[in-house]
Amino acid sequence: MIQSKQEKRFQALSHAVMIFICLMTLIPFIIMISSSFSEETEIIAKGYSVFPRGISLEAYRYIFENAAVVLRAYGVTIFVTISGTALSLVITNMFAYVLAQDKVFLVKPMMLLVVFAMLFNGGLVPTYYVYTQIFHVKDTLIALIFPGLLMNAFNLILVRNYFRTSIPPALIESATIDGCTKFMTYIKIVLPLSLPITATVGLLTGLAYWNDWQNGLYYMTGSKFHSIQQVLRLMVDNVSYLQQAGVTSESMQIPMTTIRMAIAVIAILPVLVIYPFFQKYFVKGITIGAVKE
Amino acid sequence: MTGKKKRKLRWKENIPFYLMALPGLAYLIINNYLPMFGLGMAFQNVNFRKGMFGGDFVGFSNFKFLFSTQEAFLMFRNTIGYNLVFLVVGPVTGITAAIFLNSIRQKYASRVYQTLVLLPHLISYVVISYLVYALLNADAGLVNRVITLCGGEPVRWYAEARYWPVILVLVNIWKGIGFSSIVYLSSIVGISQDYYEAASLDGATRWQQIRHITLPLLKPTVITMTILGLGSIFRSDFGLFYQVTLNQGALISTTQTLDTYVFRGLMELGNLGMSAAAGFFQSVVGFLTVITANAVIRKFSAENALY
Numbered sequence: 001m002i003q004s005k006q007e008k009r010f011q012a013l014s015h016a017v018m019i020f021i022c023l024m025t026l027i028p029f030i031i032m033i034s035s036s037f038s039e040e041t042e043i044i045a046k047g048y049s050v051f052p053r054g055i056s057l058e059a060y061r062y063i064f065e066n067a068a069v070v071l072r073a074y075g076v077t078i079f080v081t082i083s084g085t086a087l088s089l090v091i092t093n094m095f096a097y098v099l100a101q102d103k104v105f106l107v108k109p110m111m112l113l114v115v116f117a118m119l120f121n122g123g124l125v126p127t128y129y130v131y132t133q134i135f136h137v138k139d140t141l142i143a144l145i146f147p148g149l150l151m152n153a154f155n156l157i158l159v160r161n162y163f164r165t166s167i168p169p170a171l172i173e174s175a176t177i178d179g180c181t182k183f184m185t186y187i188k189i190v191l192p193l194s195l196p197i198t199a200t201v202g203l204l205t206g207l208a209y210w211n212d213w214q215n216g217l218y219y220m221t222g223s224k225f226h227s228i229q230q231v232l233r234l235m236v237d238n239v240s241y242l243q244q245a246g247v248t249s250e251s252m253q254i255p256m257t258t259i260r261m262a263i264a265v266i267a268i269l270p271v272l273v274i275y276p277f278f279q280k281y282f283v284k285g286i287t288i289g290a291v292k293e
Numbered sequence: 294m295t296g297k298k299k300r301k302l303r304w305k306e307n308i309p310f311y312l313m314a315l316p317g318l319a320y321l322i323i324n325n326y327l328p329m330f331g332l333g334m335a336f337q338n339v340n341f342r343k344g345m346f347g348g349d350f351v352g353f354s355n356f357k358f359l360f361s362t363q364e365a366f367l368m369f370r371n372t373i374g375y376n377l378v379f380l381v382v383g384p385v386t387g388i389t390a391a392i393f394l395n396s397i398r399q400k401y402a403s404r405v406y407q408t409l410v411l412l413p414h415l416i417s418y419v420v421i422s423y424l425v426y427a428l429l430n431a432d433a434g435l436v437n438r439v440i441t442l443c444g445g446e447p448v449r450w451y452a453e454a455r456y457w458p459v460i461l462v463l464v465n466i467w468k469g470i471g472f473s474s475i476v477y478l479s480s481i482v483g484i485s486q487d488y489y490e491a492a493s494l495d496g497a498t499r500w501q502q503i504r505h506i507t508l509p510l511l512k513p514t515v516i517t518m519t520i521l522g523l524g525s526i527f528r529s530d531f532g533l534f535y536q537v538t539l540n541q542g543a544l545i546s547t548t549q550t551l552d553t554y555v556f557r558g559l560m561e562l563g564n565l566g567m568s569a570a571a572g573f574f575q576s577v578v579g580f581l582t583v584i585t586a587n588a589v590i591r592k593f594s595a596e597n598a599l600y
Contacts, residue, residue: 010499014393015402021390021470022409028424028467029412031435035427047438048427095317098310105304110314117325120580123572124555125565126331126345130323133341151320182309211417214531218560233419236426236539257433264423271415279408282415286472287479 036060036262040255058255059262069223070263073231076144077267080227081209084145088205089198091151096159097190100167118153128218143219144227149208155201158288162197163190200281200288210271228267235260335573339565355570364549368571372529372550375458379465380522384515386466387473392503394474395481407478411471418532425464425537451539454547461548464537465530480514481507517590524586527551527579551575 031048039054046053063070099114101107121127127147137143167190175185213229220226226234275282330345335355337348359365390410397403413421428435429450437447450456488506497505529550538548551571558568 006498010396011398014396017393018390018397018402018406018410022406025409025412025467025471028428031427032424043433047433048430048435049438050435091316091320094313098314098317101310104307104310106311107314110318113318113321113326117321119583120329121325121576122328122331123569123576124552125339125559125569125572126328126334127324128559129331129334129341129345130327133344134327135323146324148324150324151317156317182306183313186309186313207415211415211419213417213419213536229417229419232423233536236419236422261423261427264420268416268420275412275415276408279404279411282411283407283475286475 036265043257059258073226073228077228080144084209085206099160100163200285334569355566359567359570368549368554376526386470390474391477413468414472418536422536451541452543454544457547520586524583
């Protein structure tokens with residue numbers, strides 16, 4: 001067998017390449033995590049490193065004891081993610097179901113509206129105008145939930161295609177014959193059947209809310225509803241942000257370098273914890289999105 | 294029953310559908326269609342207090358101003374230049390990873406690799422800017438520590454614009470490789486095993502199989518992705534160019550793109566007219582390029598067209 005020796009070499013090479021890529025992917029995360037557990041003075045003296053420099057929980061202790069700003073921001077992010085995702089799923093799922101009924105009068109023009117909105121947009125200046133001058137969302141929680149994120153046209157079409165291909169029309173028909181109203185049919189029959197696609201879209205939407213920082217950047221001038229991403233953004237090059245926000249109770253030395261990294265770790269923790277279990281759904285979201293219908 | 298009556302009845306029957314579509318439609322109108330009416334702001338002396346239509350009409354003078362600046366040249370060069378580089382390195386790195394991922398026999402290992410490479414795709418640019426900062430920070434950054442360890446001079450990365458084309462391309466690869474490898478992997482998995490079996494019976498090596506079967510069969514996917522990419526050549530990833538560079542003014546010559554320009558004009562400089570003009574250009578020309586790209590795709594592989 002000449003093939004098998006060659007095959008073995010190729011297998012080894014494949015593993016080597018993938019291990020290299022994975023290491024490159026992971027090293028920045030490892031630096032972040034290990035420096036959040038390091039001694040502040042060590043980091044300042046010797047720099048960031050892949051391995052923790054001395055072990056210390058000082059940064060995390062400080063955050064939980066003093067940095068009310070961080071905890072509040074975490075709460076804002078959790079609230080926005082949960083309520084935004086829930087609202088988004090309701091709106092998207094209902095609209096997608098209607099868009100799947102292409103024989104119903106006016107549904108085709110609706111679909112056209114959706115597709116056109118995917119291809120053309122007003123741009124940042126008019127969008128900013130509409131949200132700040134007409135709807136006055138500045139410095140409200142609505143600004144973190146509403147603009148841009150509430151309904152994603154790609155997700156909408158994903159769900160619509162699922163309805164068109166995976167829900168047998170006979171099922172709907174028999175429900176109608178049994179006297180079920182359209183809305184009850186949707187709630188009792190369609191909704192349970194759409195659970196798999198709803199899970200995928202829900203994960204993608206939740207992730208988008210969790211990671212969003214641009215709505216905060218555009219629409220938040222005060223610090224009342226800063227999300228965790230925004231606190232991070234303001235802290236990255238501004239060591240005094242936490243002091244400005246009034247967290248320093250005493251004149252104690254704040255371990256800023258490690259705190260920064262600790263907050264970043266806290267910010268990605270839910271993603272890191274949830275992701276491995278739902279990896280399948282994320283991959284599905286990418287492949288059905290890329291292949292389309 | 295007359296036809297008219299029948300139609301009226303149907304219309305009534307469908308009212309639940311219209312009610313269900315209402316929230317989505319309302320959102321679409323507020324979030325997408327209302328701003329479109331504001332595109333005319335590009336031709337006004339923009340004044341937010343006077344409203345979307347209230348600013349004095351100034352014709353093309355915003356555009357004239359915009360295109361006469363050195364900044365305009367820089368941002369167009371950067372936007373197009375980065376996009377062209379991304380269009381090459383994206384598929385190259387994605388396909389490489391996909392081919393190796395596909396050939397791994399151990400299912401468990403393959404899944405672990407896939408899980409890990411997709412991780413950066415799930416992280417916000419704010420967190421990515423922290424990761425980059427830990428590497429490039431002038432004093433404590435890992436890269437400078439390694440440079441000094443090797444006897445070199447530390448570099449002030451956030452003050453030297455010339456390094457950023459390389460840095461941003463690397464960050465883009467790092468973030469995108471997981472996503473694109475999964476896209477290409479799903480096309481590779483779709484290739485019939487018969488080809489490979491026939492080839493190996495004829496004594497083709499692994500490399501020959503990749504060169505003569507996998508790569509040619511991936512061509513339609515690559516072409517589609519490339520044309521789609523060309524369609525959005527005037528768009529840029531705001532987070533990459535604004536946040537990963539930490540909004541450093543010293544880096545603007547190599548990091549300013551249309552998106553960062555529009556944002557800075559609107560939020561930081563109060564340069565509303567030129568900002569609106571650049572945004573208008575991006576929306577309209579961007580729309581035309583996407584439409585063209587889609588028409589091209591439709592011509593030779595209709596199933597890959599966007600609509």
